[in-house]
Amino acid sequence: MPIFSSPQARPASRNQLRKAAFIVFVGALFALGGCRDNGDITGSIGETNQPLPKSDADLRAYAEDWGKRYDSNPGEKVASMNYAKALRALTRYAEAAAVMQAAAVKAPKDMDVLGAYGKALADAGQLQQAADVLSHSYTAERPNWSNMSVQGSIADQLGDHVGAQGFYRDALKIAPGEPTILSNLGLSYALTKQLPLAEQVMREGAANPRADSRVRDNLALVLSLEGKFADAEQVERQDRSPEAAAANVASIRQMIAQSNSWRDIQALDAKKRAARPAPAERPVAAADRPAG
Numbered sequence: 544m545p546i547f548s549s550p551q552a553r554p555a556s557r558n559q560l561r562k563a564a565f566i567v568f569v570g571a572l573f574a575l576g577g578c579r580d581n582g583d584i585t586g587s588i589g590e591t592n593q594p595l596p597k598s599d600a601d602l603r604a605y606a607e608d609w610g611k612r613y614d615s616n617p618g619e620k621v622a623s624m625n626y627a628k629a630l631r632a633l634t635r636y637a638e639a640a641a642v643m644q645a646a647a648v649k650a651p652k653d654m655d656v657l658g659a660y661g662k663a664l665a666d667a668g669q670l671q672q673a674a675d676v677l678s679h680s681y682t683a684e685r686p687n688w689s690n691m692s693v694q695g696s697i698a699d700q701l702g703d704h705v706g707a708q709g710f711y712r713d714a715l716k717i718a719p720g721e722p723t724i725l726s727n728l729g730l731s732y733a734l735t736k737q738l739p740l741a742e743q744v745m746r747e748g749a750a751n752p753r754a755d756s757r758v759r760d761n762l763a764l765v766l767s768l769e770g771k772f773a774d775a776e777q778v779e780r781q782d783r784s785p786e787a788a789a790a791n792v793a794s795i796r797q798m799i800a801q802s803n804s805w806r807d808i809q810a811l812d813a814k815k816r817a818a819r820p821a822p823a824e825r826p827v828a829a830a831d832r833p834a835g
Contacts, residue, residue, distance in 0.1 A: 593625075595632050605629050613642060618649040624659050636666040647676070654680045658690045670697050688714040692724045699731050707731045720747070722754035726761045733765050741765045749778070756782040760791075767795040 596602045606629035612622040623646035630639035643660035650656045661677035664670075674697045681687035695710030711728040718724060725748030732741035745762040748754055759778050766775035772792055779788035 595629065602629060602632055606633060618645040620646060620650060620653065620656060624655070627659055627663055631663060631666055636663065636668075639663040640667045640669065654682075654685060654687070658687060661690065662693055665693055665697055670700055673697055674701075686713075686717050688718040688721060688724065691717070692721075692727055695724075695731065696727055699727075699734060704731050704735050720751055722748035722751040722758045724748075725751075726754075726758040729765060730761055733768060738765060738769050742769065763792065764795055767792060768799065772796060 596605050606626065609622055609626040609629055613619070613626040616622060623642050627639040627642045627646075630636070630642065640660070640663040643656065643663045646656045647653075647660045657676055658680035661673045661680055664673035664676060674694060677690050677694050677697070680690045691710045691714035695707040695714070698704070698707035698710060708728060708731050711724055711731065714724045715721065715728070725744050729741040729743075729745035729748065732738075732744060742762070742765050745758070745765055748758050749762045751758075759781055763775040763778045766772075766778065775795070776788050776792045779791050783791065
């Protein structure tokens with residue numbers, strides 16, 4: 544898990560600190576599998592909407608099989624999407640993007656292809672291009688919550704949290720209660736330092752029976768940022784042994800402790816709260832005054 548700090552010769556501006564904190568967050572979130580979508584939701588072609596194998600060996604075999612089908616007909620839709628999906632799962636992001644680029648050249652208006660291509664580009668770190676491709680991957684008549692959610696995660700990575708939250712809310716209109724969208728929305732709230740709201744949204748997502756370990760990992764991260772380490776560890780234990788859960792939370796705790804940017808933002812907020820005028824004191828009633 545990467546740990547970032549921002550030593551500076553002069554005091555940082557609030558925007559600089561927020562940007563530094565965003566880098567810390569994104570490093571942590573992607574180390575935990577945070578902002579990515581929950582697979583390719585195409586719906587229109589069942590051949591590409593099958594779950595991937597769970598074991599590494601089976602996943603590699605699956606990728607090899609679809610790779611051969613792709614090689615026999617580069618750019619063919621089903622082979623391209625299944626092969627790219629497997630490559631993404633194997634973290635071979637640049638290859639996945641190249642595969643989907645070939646498919647997009649053949650079918651430049653196919654929204655299923657464009658959605659898979661945009662996601663592969665996002666995984667490969669080509670965020671602006673991914674955002675542009677994904678913007679053409681659905682219409683008002685054919686919305687796609689998965690693509691909208693990935694657009695939100697891209698906007699968050701680019702620092703546009705207001706825009707990101709708009710994408711997530713639109714996605715939730717199509718898929719109410721979807722845990723991956725709620726998790727991403729919660730992370731976005733965390734990036735704008737709205738931690739109680741982030742926790743509320745993430746708890747809703749984690750309570751959904753469809754929530755996976757990534758959703759719970761993100762909830763544990765936000766709980767840790769609030770200083771609720773025992774609660775975070777309890778969440779982690781749903782997917783791990785007590786020892787592994789404790790190690791994960793300890794790792795997050797260390798990241799927070801070593802992050803100059805997060806400590807600086809907390810200090811700025813504390814100063815801001817301290818500078819607010821204190822509420823007027825209640826007048827002391829005669830009956831409350833000490834007898835003299």
